[in-house]
Amino acid sequence: RKEVEQDPGPFNVPEGATVAFNCTYSNSASQSFFWYRQDCRKEPKLLMSVYSSGNEDGRFTAQLNRASQYISLLIRDSKLSDSATYLCVVNGGSSNTGKLIFGQGTTLQVKP
Amino acid sequence: DVKVTQSSRYLVKRTGEKVFLECVQDMDHENMFWYRQDPGLGLRLIYFSYDVKMKEKGDIPEGYSVSREKKERFSLILESASTNQTSMYLCASSSGTVNTGELFFGEGSRLTVL
Numbered sequence: 001r002k003e004v005e006q007d008p009g010p011f012n013v014p015e016g017a018t019v020a021f022n023c024t025y026s027n028s029a030s031q032s033f034f035w036y037r038q039d040c041r042k043e044p045k046l047l048m049s050v051y052s053s054g055n056e057d058g059r060f061t062a063q064l065n066r067a068s069q070y071i072s073l074l075i076r077d078s079k080l081s082d083s084a085t086y087l088c089v090v091n092g093g094s095s096n097t098g099k100l101i102f103g104q105g106t107t108l109q110v111k112p
Numbered sequence: 113d114v115k116v117t118q119s120s121r122y123l124v125k126r127t128g129e130k131v132f133l134e135c136v137q138d139m140d141h142e143n144m145f146w147y148r149q150d151p152g153l154g155l156r157l158i159y160f161s162y163d164v165k166m167k168e169k170g171d172i173p174e175g176y177s178v179s180r181e182k183k184e185r186f187s188l189i190l191e192s193a194s195t196n197q198t199s200m201y202l203c204a205s206s207s208g209t210v211n212t213g214e215l216f217f218g219e220g221s222r223l224t225v226l
Contacts (some may be wrong), residue, residue, distance in 0.1 A: 008152075034214075036215075042219070043202060043217035043218060043219050043220055044155070044202075044215070044217050045217070046214045046215070087154070087155070099157055099160065099170060099171075100157075100215065101157075102147075102154045102155040102156075103154055104152060104153060104154035105154055
């Protein structure tokens with residue numbers, strides 16, 4: 001089983017749609033969770049951290065379910081500019097010398 | 113503005129050649145990382161460093177080595193390039209604890225080994 005698993009997609013949605021991505025992780029000791037965004041032929045950039053109580057940043061909402069070891073990203077009112085690959089990232093354990101583990105990414109295509 | 117600069121965007125090398133990939137960051141970050149990214153496999157950590165002259169193996173260190181002689185510079189070395197090392201290589205840096213800080217990535221170096 002991969003340490004961080006995502007549905008690769010692609011997810012094809014019309015502008016204005018709401019879309020949700022899921023991510024599962026295998027290490028129950030993981031403490032830090034993130035979503036990164038990677039545009040085509042560009043480097044990944046941090047989209048948002050994921051907090052235990054869930055958090056929102058404009059049209060983006062991130063949720064964490066520790067019991068199920070599951071993270072989600074919800075995008076409301078999709079824009080063409082949201083088209084990208086979304087990477088789920090989890091730290092490898094509770095140790096400060098652990099490492100960040102990337103999922104393979106979920107590709108979103110927003111169509112006019 | 114934060115900046116991670118990778119010396120070469122595109123390289124083509126022959127099997128058996130020694131390859132150097134250079135990465136420089138101007139943010140005074142303690143931590144630096146080398147990843148490779150392949151379709152269907154995502155980003156995989158090759159090596160990382162949390163201080164000058166310190167290095168730690170990541171998930172796939174075989175066939176690679178690294179050097180961190182100065183805080184701002186982290187080099188990835190392929191001692192004898194092989195075709196299965198054809199990939200996109202991404203350097204990143206962060207501050208704070210090595211597994212919680214935001215990663216800042218360079219634009220990547222696409223290496224083709226013939």
